[in-house]
Amino acid sequence: MARYDPHAIERRWQAIWEDEGTWQVPNPGDPGFDDSKPKDYVLEMLPYPSGEPHVGHLKVYSVGDAIAHYRRRNGFQVVHPMGYDAFGLPAENNAIKTGEHPRDATWRSIEEFRRQFRSWGISIDWTREVATCDPAYYRWTQWIFLRMFERGLAYRTEAPVQWCPNDQTVLANEQVIDGHCERCGALVEARSLEQWFFRITEYADRLLSDFDLLESWPEHVVTMQRNWIGRSEGAEVTFRCEELEIDFPVFTTRPDTLFGATFFVVAPEHPEVERLAAGTGHEDAVRAYVDEAIRSSAEERGAEDRQKTGVPLGRTVTNPVNGERIPMFVADYVLMEYGTGAIMAVPAHDQRDFEFARAFDLEIRQVVAPPDSGEAPIDEAFLGHTAGEVLVNSGSFDGMPATDAKRAITNWLAERGLGKAAVNYRLRDWLLSRQRYWGCPIPIVYCDRCGIVPVPDEDLPVELPDTDDYAPKGQSPLAAVTDWVNTECPRCGGPATRETDTMDTFVDSSWYFIRYLDPRNSERPWDRRATDYWMPVDQYIGGVEHAILHLMYARFFTKALADIGELSVQEPFASLFTQGMITRGGAKMSKSKGNTVNPADLVERHGADTARTYVCFMGPPDRGGDWVDEGVEGVHRFLSRLWRLSEEVVERTAAGEMPGDLGGAARELVAKAHWAIAKVTRDIEQGFQLHTAIAAAMELVNKAYELKDALYDDAAGAAALRFATATAASLIFPFAPHLAAEAYESLEGERVWEQPWPEADEALLERDTFTLIVQVNGKLRDQLEAAAGAPEDELLRLARESENVRRHIDGREVVKEVVVPGKLVNLVVR
RNA sequence: GCGGGCGUGCCGAAACUGGUAAACGGGCCGGCUUUAGGUGCCGGUGCUCGAGAGAGUUUGAGGGUUCGAGUCCCUCCGCCCGCACCA
Numbered sequence: 001m002a003r004y005d006p007h008a009i010e011r012r013w014q015a016i017w018e019d020e021g022t023w024q025v026p027n028p029g030d031p032g033f034d035d036s037k038p039k040d041y042v043l044e045m046l047p048y049p050s051g052e053p054h055v056g057h058l059k060v061y062s063v064g065d066a067i068a069h070y071r072r073r074n075g076f077q078v079v080h081p082m083g084y085d086a087f088g089l090p091a092e093n094n095a096i097k098t099g100e101h102p103r104d105a106t107w108r109s110i111e112e113f114r115r116q117f118r119s120w121g122i123s124i125d126w127t128r129e130v131a132t133c134d135p136a137y138y139r140w141t142q143w144i145f146l147r148m149f150e151r152g153l154a155y156r157t158e159a160p161v162q163w164c165p166n167d168q169t170v171l172a173n174e175q176v177i178d179g180h181c182e183r184c185g186a187l188v189e190a191r192s193l194e195q196w197f198f199r200i201t202e203y204a205d206r207l208l209s210d211f212d213l214l215e216s217w218p219e220h221v222v223t224m225q226r227n228w229i230g231r232s233e234g235a236e237v238t239f240r241c242e243e244l245e246i247d248f249p250v251f252t253t254r255p256d257t258l259f260g261a262t263f264f265v266v267a268p269e270h271p272e273v274e275r276l277a278a279g280t281g282h283e284d285a286v287r288a289y290v291d292e293a294i295r296s297s298a299e300e301r302g303a304e305d306r307q308k309t310g311v312p313l314g315r316t317v318t319n320p321v322n323g324e325r326i327p328m329f330v331a332d333y334v335l336m337e338y339g340t341g342a343i344m345a346v347p348a349h350d351q352r353d354f355e356f357a358r359a360f361d362l363e364i365r366q367v368v369a370p371p372d373s374g375e376a377p378i379d380e381a382f383l384g385h386t387a388g389e390v391l392v393n394s395g396s397f398d399g400m401p402a403t404d405a406k407r408a409i410t411n412w413l414a415e416r417g418l419g420k421a422a423v424n425y426r427l428r429d430w431l432l433s434r435q436r437y438w439g440c441p442i443p444i445v446y447c448d449r450c451g452i453v454p455v456p457d458e459d460l461p462v463e464l465p466d467t468d469d470y471a472p473k474g475q476s477p478l479a480a481v482t483d484w485v486n487t488e489c490p491r492c493g494g495p496a497t498r499e500t501d502t503m504d505t506f507v508d509s510s511w512y513f514i515r516y517l518d519p520r521n522s523e524r525p526w527d528r529r530a531t532d533y534w535m536p537v538d539q540y541i542g543g544v545e546h547a548i549l550h551l552m553y554a555r556f557f558t559k560a561l562a563d564i565g566e567l568s569v570q571e572p573f574a575s576l577f578t579q580g581m582i583t584r585g586g587a588k589m590s591k592s593k594g595n596t597v598n599p600a601d602l603v604e605r606h607g608a609d610t611a612r613t614y615v616c617f618m619g620p621p622d623r624g625g626d627w628v629d630e631g632v633e634g635v636h637r638f639l640s641r642l643w644r645l646s647e648e649v650v651e652r653t654a655a656g657e658m659p660g661d662l663g664g665a666a667r668e669l670v671a672k673a674h675w676a677i678a679k680v681t682r683d684i685e686q687g688f689q690l691h692t693a694i695a696a697a698m699e700l701v702n703k704a705y706e707l708k709d710a711l712y713d714d715a716a717g718a719a720a721l722r723f724a725t726a727t728a729a730s731l732i733f734p735f736a737p738h739l740a741a742e743a744y745e746s747l748e749g750e751r752v753w754e755q756p757w758p759e760a761d762e763a764l765l766e767r768d769t770f771t772l773i774v775q776v777n778g779k780l781r782d783q784l785e786a787a788a789g790a791p792e793d794e795l796l797r798l799a800r801e802s803e804n805v806r807r808h809i810d811g812r813e814v815v816k817e818v819v820v821p822g823k824l825v826n827l828v829v830r
Numbered sequence: 831g832c833g834g835g836c837g838u839g840c841c842g843a844a845a846c847u848g849g850u851a852a853a854c855g856g857g858c859c860g861g862c863u864u865u866a867g868g869u870g871c872c873g874g875u876g877c878u879c880g881a882g883a884g885a886g887u888u889u890g891a892g893g894g895u896u897c898g899a900g901u902c903c904c905u906c907c908g909c910c911c912g913c914a915c916c917a
Contacts, residue, residue, distance in 0.1 A: 220834045224912060227833060232916075252917060265917095301915080308915085331915095338916045345917090351831085352915050426916055547912080617855070619842055623835095628842070634855050637870095644870090682846080692844070695854035702854090705871085773850050778898040780850055804884085818897050824849055828897045 006607020040076035045542030139461035230426025251339035260367035280314030439502030447489035580624025609736035653718035
């Protein structure tokens with residue numbers, strides 16, 4: 001008998017799928033489009049092509065492909081595309097080091113990814129492939145940017161950036177490690193530069209409320225996004241500095257504690273700091289403090305257990321509720337990025353204000369107290385989160401429950417024009433400018449006469465020019481390409497210069513799933529007919545590391561594009577599955593640790609089917625797991641067993657109808673096959689339990705081995721064996737498609753992927769007998785065979801007859817009999 | 831600190847609505863096949879006592895509800911992930 005030779009099998013089927021374009025699906029209106037099937041869009045996050053694929057890629061695409069295959073065989077028209085997130089820093093850093101153009105390194109890597117994905121037999125519609133660094137793609141990234149610009153959703157403003165004083169360059173967040181430059185180790189500084197932003201904050205509320213529109217997202221991802229958006233309800237209250245006649249609005253979630261404000265703090269970056277300190281005699285101290293604060297990194301400022309610091313400004317503001325003048329401070333625990341960059345400090349009811357008050361010996365006045373207990377001892381801030389607290393020391397509001405007082409005080413302020421109800425978000429606008437070469441150029445021109453001018457659509461794409469110097473020098477490497485930078489103003493024809501920053505790569509990946517649906521369109525970014533049909537993505541699969549940024553940006557883009565009138569859905573991804581990370585020896589795989597597994601080697605040694613099945617079998621796919629080489633062997637053994645079984649069955653049995661009434665071993669095996677169908681179906685359907693689905697297929701194969709020698713003798717047995725083996729192949733197909741196709745073809749003469757997903761026959765799942773569990777006082781005492789439909793009294797009789805049961809009840813009184821028909825009997829004795 | 835997840839054999843893990851704890855895989859032990867094997871097939875394997883039948887015991891710790899708890903409720907401990915001076 002032939003040995004299981006994965007390479008020959010895999011080559012054969014991959015060639016068939018390639019030649020026949022098996023996984024290609026037409027769009028509505030295209031020839032061959034089948035509108036009788038419901039659509040299904042299965043998508044895995046696109047890879048960043050760097051070097052060659054690693055096991056993480058093997059896992060996402062194995063899991064995703066299993067789902068795609070499963071859905072196809074359940075009657076769906078499945079689109080399952082692939083592409084490359086091909087702009088980005090690693091290729092550029094490589095260019096700085098070696099001088100090789102990032103484009104060349106990237107395309108070389110894309111070639112390798114393609115080759116390996118094909119060698120894995122992933123069922124991709126390759127006609128839809130895109131790469132974000134291709135001008136035919138980024139032309140439309142620019143087009144979307146321009147539509148956003150027209151709507152005010154893309155805007156330019158001055159903003160602080162991370163600056164490396166040694167390299168004279170702006171750094172992306174990812175390039176700042178613990179406040180230091182990734183490349184030279186210098187302490188990073190904050191600088192202010194003109195930057196482009198997307199106004200994602202305008203969508204904060206919709207990004208929150210539209211979680212309701214999602215079908216199935218992991219709860220923790222929704223929670224992470226919710227926390228990231230960080231919506232807080234409260235009030236904006238105006239404190240006035242009478243001496244300088246400046247109003248200072250603050251945001252607070254606790255307007256009920258307004259009477260407890262005993263001082264006022266502004267952030268070191270606050271624009272009024274210098275004016276406030278001027279002429280107070282505190283100027284020098286304030287300037288020294290502000291300089292120090294601005295120089296230190298966010299890391300240092302936010303360090304845990306750090307003492308509160310700050311300096312007095314020598315000014316006061318007036319508390320609008322009681323007219324009290326309270327002293328002003330500048331302190332770095334107040335952040336310019338959140339709220340208004342200034343706070344009212346209520347030390348009795350805020351931990352940070354409390355610590356500051358302690359350090360500076362300021363008044364701590366309690367204004368909220370539990371209803372009965374009076375005032376709390378002042379050794380820590382009373383945070384007042386339990387229900388029922390009432391106001392104290394709060395003038396006419398005394399005695400009012402704190403929850404009511406929030407509204408009452410806000411209303412009181414609003415009537416007098418001193419404040420209003422307000423909502424604040426932690427979410428900031430999306431800074432998309434990167435002073436980098438290998439990214440999508442921002443299609444904007446600056447003209448002395450016309451100002452900021454968008455590049456007209458017909459001039460897109462603004463192509464990335466070539467250069468040989470990729471090193472950043474305080475501005476984008478593009479700035480040095482003067483031929484390209486100097487251009488004509490599209491509006492007035494006068495001299496103008498191009499924007500030299502490129503876009504954050506998250507922009508490229510915020511809409512790729514739409515482009516897949518109409519990837520060759522050169523007139524428009526996509527045809528609405530295609531997107532109306534295919535969108536949203538029904539099942540999105542990828543790593544948790546993208547739980548916040550990528551997923552939120554893509555949601556934002558989808559909403560913005562819907563508002564612009566280019567899409568008809570509000571949410572891009574109806575269901576999301578996040579897969580866990582594979583480790584080895586308990587540690588993240590890395591070249592420096594030398595614990596990596598190379599998928600190409602793995603496929604070379606065991607074949608793609610083994611590699612794919614193993615990553616799905618390791619454990620719950622959302623949880624990640626530790627790579628064990630022996631485990632791979634185990635899966636390979638299982639696939640070999642299935643292979644040999646199928647060879648043997650083909651050789652020793654003839655194809656034929658299975659008789660309707662089976663008995664003995666034949667019946668047992670057929671019942672097991674139906675059990676496996678039900679189990680695999682339920683496990684895939686309910687929460688991606690792929691590992692237990694594979695275990696069920698293993699059980700079926702084990703049962704066939706156990707019974708096969710008794711089954712070869714008669715036609716009914718042979719038919720049962722053929723059925724069970726073909727079923728095992730059919731069920732393992734989503735995971736090991738090549739082997740399954742080969743085995744199924746030799747057994748049934750059909751292509752397994754063209755067969756509908758098998759259905760479990762309820763009648764065959766039922767057995768004529770079952771194992772009756774007999775307990776005494778809840779302890780297992782015997783296991784008996786009982787007839788399937790046996791009535792309760794019959795089961796009780798059987799149980800009482802058991803010798804072991806009798807030993808445990810003799811001489812005692814049976815006070816209760818619990819019977820669960822078809823399952824167990826429990827006798828309670830005293 | 832806030833939010834989320836998790837704790838079960840030697841290891842990865844399983845257990846649908848409370849009903850045989852440990853399916854499946856690995857590892858280990860043994861048998862058979864083989865000239866030989868690191869191949870294949872079969873069997874065993876939570877722990878303790880026992881020759882055995884069997885008994886006791888076991889799901890991070892403690893308590894509770896129940897005829898019956900890995901599963902439900904309360905208290906506590908430990909680990910992992912995300913966010914973090916967000917007013």
